[in-house]
Amino acid sequence: MWYLYNASIRCILFALVCVFVVACGGSGDSSPAAPSFQRGEYVSAGRSQSVSASVIDSVLDGVAGSLAVSAVYDVRFLKLTYKTIDTNGRLTNASGVVAIPQKANNLSSPMLSLQHGTIYLDSDAPSNEDLSPLLSNPAQALYKTTGQAIIAASLGYLVVAPDYLGYGDSILAVHPYMHADSLATSVIDLILAAQQYFADNDIMYNRQVFLAGYSEGGYATLAAHKKLQELYSDVMTVTASAPGAGAYDVxxxxxxxxxxxxxxxxxxxxxxxxxxxxxxxxxxxxxxxxxxxxxxxxxxxxxxxxxxxxxxxxxxxxxxxxxxxxxxxxxxxxxxxxxxxxxQNDIYDWSPTSPIYFYHGRQDTIVPFFNVTSVMTAMQNSPVSITECASVPSDHGYCFLPYLQFVIDTFGALTNDL
The missing domain is CATH 1.10.260 (434 Repressor (Amino-terminal Domain))
Known part of the structure; x- marks a missing residue:
């Protein structure tokens, strides 16, 4: 009875308010209120584009000795704009790419978050990359994040690739380079936004989460893994991560x-x-x-x-x-x-509970090898391993394509539903 009484009062008050607004002419604006978005929600999804498995294979075939993989699925990819926070904790827009394998009967897929390395031009942000020259220049495609995302999606992953703050739809003027907290949040919030997008569009996701990235992307990968374990364990668990050639000991x-x-x-x-x-x-x-x-x-x-x-x-x-x-x-x-x-931005000294597969070249002079020795010493009682790049020379540039193959092979042994 008390509930019915309260409900009746609320109805009467609502009716009085409506009468008052109409009598006063309201605001004169009958347009609906702008939606309010929270951190980790997607704001908009851009127009999607598609690439066939045969075209992806032609890209892979165009680079001799590049990656020992073949495309399994056609891929649809799009730009996703989402909410995150800036370096001062203020709600802001960010963006990234989402690549979706076109599986029959809407079969489930694992998620792979792919973090890009150092870039200087906003036009090189994943959501700003022009696909056409990538497909006509196979060598370039393998070194561009959108190309890598499409290849990974063709193997069966739901792939997300953040632009990071300072690029894409972010209004931040300068990218906060090698800043652990903002890199981690921009990665995590895209993962959350993509999960929302998948749910809204009946795209099946099997709850496995993999993280990978090279150079700054390796650093962003480890920073995101750390924050996911510390603050988001009730939301998701990282299945495994594979940071490559990152400066974890800043x-x-x-x-x-x-x-x-x-x-x-x-x-x-x-x-x-x-x-x-x-x-x-x-x-x-x-x-x-x-x-x-x-x-x-x-x-x-x-x-x-x-x-x-x-x-x-x-x-x-x-x-x-x-x-x-x-x-x-x-x-x-x-x-x-x-x-x-x-x-404050050192990220090597913590205790991961999910596997981390580090990859680094001993002759890397741009991001010195001691970064992984610092990690292995600090994490010696955790499920971590280091694979040394076998390229000659084993430096920062020459180890990148072998790193991609390493990620494909390592995660392929752990995934379900590819």
Whole structure:
């Protein structure tokens, strides 16, 4: 009776409110209210495109000795815009690619989240990549995230590939490069948004979640795995991850580069410094670098400058690139605040409960091999392993395609419903 009484009161109040609004003319706007989205929900799905298995096979056949796989399914892929948070915790839009195998009878599939490596141009973000030149240039397709996502989907995975903050639909001006928390959240929120999209569109997902990525993508993969285990274990469990050639020990990597005689990738170093200067509101680029480089570094990482241009405009010698006072302090006992920020982004010292399959080349000078030795020491009582790249040379670039084959083989032995 009390419930009926309350319901009657609510009906009467609602009717009075409606009469009042109509009598006053309302707001004059009869359009429906804009939908309110929460973090991890998808906002919109772009127009889908399709690629046949035969076309995917022609791409694979076009690169001799590339990947020992054959496409099983046609693939439909699309851009997904979703909600995540920025580096200040504010709700914002982000985007990525979703690739879906076209299975008969809507059979179930595992999910693979594929994290891209370092990019400088917004046009290289997965959701901005133009498919046509990828399919006409097989070698390029294998090095582009959209091409990799399509190949993985053709094997039977539901694939998601985040753009990250600072790219695609994100309004963040500078990508927070090598910033563990924002990389992890942009990955996780796309996974959640894609799961919602699959449910809304009757796409069967078997609840297995795999994570993979190389270089910055390897770092993002481990950061996402860590956060999923720590904060999302009641929502999903990572089946396995395979981080490749990532700088998991950020603080030691930074110190190693500062103490080196020559930088193989001064662009990576400048990108990290610009990103941390932005994320942590330091405004100290003038302290970090020699005056000749400050203005260029300050303007070079907004998604419109090529890597070639960046490298051409930077010295590869730390003594010439960095200011002398900074270099002396950083390699000594100074710069405690900056060193603390680097340590905040170290992600190697935790105890995973799901398998992690690390992959790295011993001759990698861009992301030194000690990053995986730090991991293996810290995680020695956890289900982790390291596979060394056997390419000659086993450096950062030459190990990428072998890494893709490693992921295909390793996850293929663990998946259901391919």
């Amino acid at each position: 603080s030691q990597t930074a110190l190693t580069f500062a103490n080196s005689q020559q930088l193989d990738a001064p662009d990576y170093v400048a990108f990290v410094m610009k990103a941390y200067d932005t994320v942590y509101n330091l405004n100290r680029l003038g302290d970090f670098f020699q005056p000749a480089y400050v203005d260029f570094i300050d303007s070079a990482f907004y998604g419109d400058t090529t890597r070639t241009t960046i490298v051409t405009n930077l010295s590869a010698t730390p003594d010439e690139l960095f200011s002398s006072p900074f270099l002396q302090d950083f390699t000594g006992n100074g710069e405690s605040e900056l060193k603390a920020y680097f340590r």
